[in-house]
Amino acid sequence: MDAIVVEGLKKIYRSGWPGRQGVTALAGLSLSVQVGEIYGFLGPNGSGKTTTLKILVGLIRATTGKAQVLGKPVGEVAVRRRLGFLPESPYFYDYLTAEEFLAFYGQLAGLNRSDLNIRINHLLELVGLAEARRRQLRMFSKGMLQRVGLAQALIHDPELVILDEPMSGLDPIGRKQVRDLILSLREKGKTVFFSTHIIPDVEMICDRVGIIVKGQLLASGRVDELVSHGHTHSVEVVCEGVSTDQLKTQVKDVTRMLQQGRRCLIVLDNAGQLENVLGVIRSQGGTLVSVTPQKGSLEELFILQNELHSVV
Amino acid sequence: MWRVGVIAVNTFRENLRDKILYNLLFFALLLIGMSVILADLTIAEQKKIVSDMGLAAINIVGLIIAIFVGIGLVNKEIERRTVYTIMARPISRSQFILGKYLGLVLTLFVNVMVMLGVFLGTLWMDQVPIHGAVFQAVELIFIELLLVTALALFFSTFSSTTLSAIMTLGLYVVGHLTGDLKGLAEKSPSEFVKAVVTGLYYLCPNLELLNVKGQAASGIAVALSYQWLATAYGLVYASLLLAGACLIFQRRDF
Numbered sequence: 001m002d003a004i005v006v007e008g009l010k011k012i013y014r015s016g017w018p019g020r021q022g023v024t025a026l027a028g029l030s031l032s033v034q035v036g037e038i039y040g041f042l043g044p045n046g047s048g049k050t051t052t053l054k055i056l057v058g059l060i061r062a063t064t065g066k067a068q069v070l071g072k073p074v075g076e077v078a079v080r081r082r083l084g085f086l087p088e089s090p091y092f093y094d095y096l097t098a099e100e101f102l103a104f105y106g107q108l109a110g111l112n113r114s115d116l117n118i119r120i121n122h123l124l125e126l127v128g129l130a131e132a133r134r135r136q137l138r139m140f141s142k143g144m145l146q147r148v149g150l151a152q153a154l155i156h157d158p159e160l161v162i163l164d165e166p167m168s169g170l171d172p173i174g175r176k177q178v179r180d181l182i183l184s185l186r187e188k189g190k191t192v193f194f195s196t197h198i199i200p201d202v203e204m205i206c207d208r209v210g211i212i213v214k215g216q217l218l219a220s221g222r223v224d225e226l227v228s229h230g231h232t233h234s235v236e237v238v239c240e241g242v243s244t245d246q247l248k249t250q251v252k253d254v255t256r257m258l259q260q261g262r263r264c265l266i267v268l269d270n271a272g273q274l275e276n277v278l279g280v281i282r283s284q285g286g287t288l289v290s291v292t293p294q295k296g297s298l299e300e301l302f303i304l305q306n307e308l309h310s311v312v
Numbered sequence: 313m314w315r316v317g318v319i320a321v322n323t324f325r326e327n328l329r330d331k332i333l334y335n336l337l338f339f340a341l342l343l344i345g346m347s348v349i350l351a352d353l354t355i356a357e358q359k360k361i362v363s364d365m366g367l368a369a370i371n372i373v374g375l376i377i378a379i380f381v382g383i384g385l386v387n388k389e390i391e392r393r394t395v396y397t398i399m400a401r402p403i404s405r406s407q408f409i410l411g412k413y414l415g416l417v418l419t420l421f422v423n424v425m426v427m428l429g430v431f432l433g434t435l436w437m438d439q440v441p442i443h444g445a446v447f448q449a450v451e452l453i454f455i456e457l458l459l460v461t462a463l464a465l466f467f468s469t470f471s472s473t474t475l476s477a478i479m480t481l482g483l484y485v486v487g488h489l490t491g492d493l494k495g496l497a498e499k500s501p502s503e504f505v506k507a508v509v510t511g512l513y514y515l516c517p518n519l520e521l522l523n524v525k526g527q528a529a530s531g532i533a534v535a536l537s538y539q540w541l542a543t544a545y546g547l548v549y550a551s552l553l554l555a556g557a558c559l560i561f562q563r564r565d566f
Contacts, residue, residue: 013565057400060565077402085400091392093322095329107318108401152397 002068003160003191004033004056009065011051011215025051027215028065033193033208035159038186040202041195042302043212049195050088052212053164056193057085070160081109084153088164088195090145094138098129098148101137102155109156116155123151128177142169150181161185163194167201179205199302211302234294235274237266242286250280263289315403316411323385323415332377332419336426339373343434359440363529366431367449371525374424374457375484381419382464383476385412386561395566406558413465413554420457424450441531448539449528455546456522460484462553463517469560486512487519517549 011026026048033039043049054060055067058075072079092101099120106116124130127147137145146169153161166182167175175198182192182205196202202209203223210220219226234255244259247266256267264286266277274291281288327333346365350358386409389395398408428450435442463483467476486493490513497509521542524534 054396054566057396059396059399077404080400081402083400085397087393087396090397091394092397093326093394095326096322104318104322105397105401108315108398108403110314110402149397 001035001071002032003035003037003070004031004039004193005066005068006031006052006056007066009052009055009067010063011048011055011060012063025215026055026062026065029212029215029217031210031217031220033191035191036186036189037207038182038192038205039194040206040209041193041212042197042199042202042209043195044197047212048215049212050164051215053085053087053162053193053195056162057083081156082158083160083162084156084158085161086146086149086153086163086166088168090149092137092145092149092152094140095136097134097136098124098140098151099133101148102151105152106155111156119155119157123154126154126181127151143171143174146170146174147177150178154185158190160191160193163192165196166194167196167198175201235268235271236290236292236294237268237274237277237281238289238292239264239266239281240287240289242281242284246284247277247280251277267294315401316407316414319398319403319408319411320414320418323412324418327381327416327419332381333423333426335373335377336423336430339369339427340430342369343430358438360529362434362438362440363446364525366434367446367453367525367528370424370427370431370450371453371456373427374420374453375460377420377423378416378457378461379464379477379480379484381416382461383468383473383480385416385465386468386557387473387476390564390566393566399566405561405564409465409469409554409558409561413461416461416465417458420461421454424454424457443528443531443533445524445528445531445533448534449525452522452524452539452542452546455543456519459517459519459522459546459550459553462550462557466553466557466560469557469564483516484519487517488523489520490516490518491520518545522546 007030009026009029010024012022012024014022029048029052041049041052051060055062056069056074058080061075067074069079070082093104096104102120102123103116106119111119120133121130124133127150129144129148129151132140132144137148140148146166150163150166153163163182166178170178179201182194185192186207206223208221209223209226211218211226240262242264244257244264247257247264248254251266251273253268253270253273254266255269256265258265268274268277271293278288278291343362343366346362350361389398389412395408399405432442432446435446460480464476464480467479471479493509493513493516497506497513500506500509522545527534
């Protein structure tokens with residue numbers, strides 16, 4: 001079952017002046033996110049990530065196209081009871097204490113007083129803000145605001161969590177905490193859909209990823225599937241007791257060769273040459289230490305897709 | 313309705329923490345200071361002036377809050393992007409508008425009640441008799457504040473803070489001059505001008521209808537039927553503005 005279904009979504013921001021052309025933020029975007037998965041929505045700045053997320057939570061309306069969340073059309077008030085949202089660089093009511101802030105959002109979600117207290121205590125512990133519970137948000141650092149923002153998104157224990165750049169502005173420890181939190185949500189069967197332009201975060205935790213450029217989804221799938229398609233794999237071979245001079249004469253397509261003492265590193269662009277290299281090592285009486293296939297990275301794919309689309 | 317209440321209470325709390333009620337201190341000092349200064353006047357003049365000034369002060373202080381907090385009710389939420397997380401909750405846009413409005417109305421109510429208390433205290437200290445007319449005037453001041461708040465909120469759903477302030481203030485002034493508009497329509501030889509001005513007369517809020525401060529200061533009460541009619545007029549007008557604000561807000565992108 002799909003938690004999010006988007007089909008042919010188009011959004012054109014009208015210009016304030018008649019006759020002047022609007023700005024196309026989404027140009028026929030289609031994607032789906034399955035229940036229980038972590039889906040990373042990757043794209044450069046201005047690619048349409050935030051616009052997509054805003055449409056999904058009902059903050060803006062699509063010009064054309066269809067979008068469904070948890071089986072209901074976006075914009076339906078009742079469905080928002082089942083989803084949590086954290087916007088990018090959030091600003092909150094800074095006159096509230098962390099406790100009051102979470103109580104406010106919990107009440108809006110319809111939680112009763114006793115459930116609310118339990119959830120507030122649990123979430124403040126979870127995001128590491130239990131000691132700051134009676135402090136006004138105006139005294140919070142950016143990282144603390146991001147964490148209390150995450151807590152508000154989760155206050156009503158939603159089935160679907162939509163996060164816009166949840167790791168932005170966080171230090172490495174904060175980013176790890178958020179990653180762990182997202183992973184723990186998946187363990188509880190929740191669906192997480194988050195946008196980012198920080199590629200390592202996506203590689204580390206996402207089940208599937210979508211790459212959006214100029215309002216269009218250019219690639220979508222599992223990270224390992226995406227990086228293995230359309231990429232030339234390289235292979236690293238480490239051996240001992242073989243001279244690089246001998247290898248150079250007998251093996252073609254060697255990208256790089258390094259000799260360090262008895263040990264030799266061979267990088268092949270073409271994996272088909274591997275058998276040939278291994279044969280040469282054996283025939284020279286050398287010892288094979290390791291063979292490591294080097295997969296393409298998501299970053300390479302991201303840059304490639306971006307460049308391809310810019311050319312088109 | 314529960315969610316409207318949650319938004320309203322939060323708006324009231326915001327007003328409290330933004331120290332809006334500090335204006336009450338200013339109001340109290342103004343009334344007490346005035347009472348001391350006027351001590352040299354004859355008893356009859358002093359009574360009338362204290363009543364007049366007290367009611368005018370309640371009106372002006374309330375009006376400043378209604379306009380300047382009212383125009384920021386929605387705009388501030390959009391500019392600061394706090395609206396993002398609220399609208400992502402199971403709350404309709406109309407509930408949000410209504411909640412924000414009622415939050416400010418609650419603030420104004422507390423304000424007016426405290427100001428009324430201080431005013432009555434001043435009258436008592438100055439041995440000015442307290443007539444029922446004073447309460448009638450304060451009730452209609454409050455209705456005017458409800459209407460002006462709705463006006464400010466209405467404009468703030470589609471225009472900037474500055475523009476909303478200008479339009480609200482403009483309509484407030486015109487609202488107190490509707491009698492002149494009617495006179496102008498009657499005297500104009502041009503049918504076109506007559507039609508436009510008559511249209512404006514019916515479209516603009518007739519705020520003079522809610523102004524009985526002059527009679528109240530002299531201890532003259534207005535008929536109860538008049539008071540009910542004026543109250544109903546103010547409430548219906550404010551409700552129409554709120555409905556308009558909800559309609560416009562429904563269509564907004566954030």
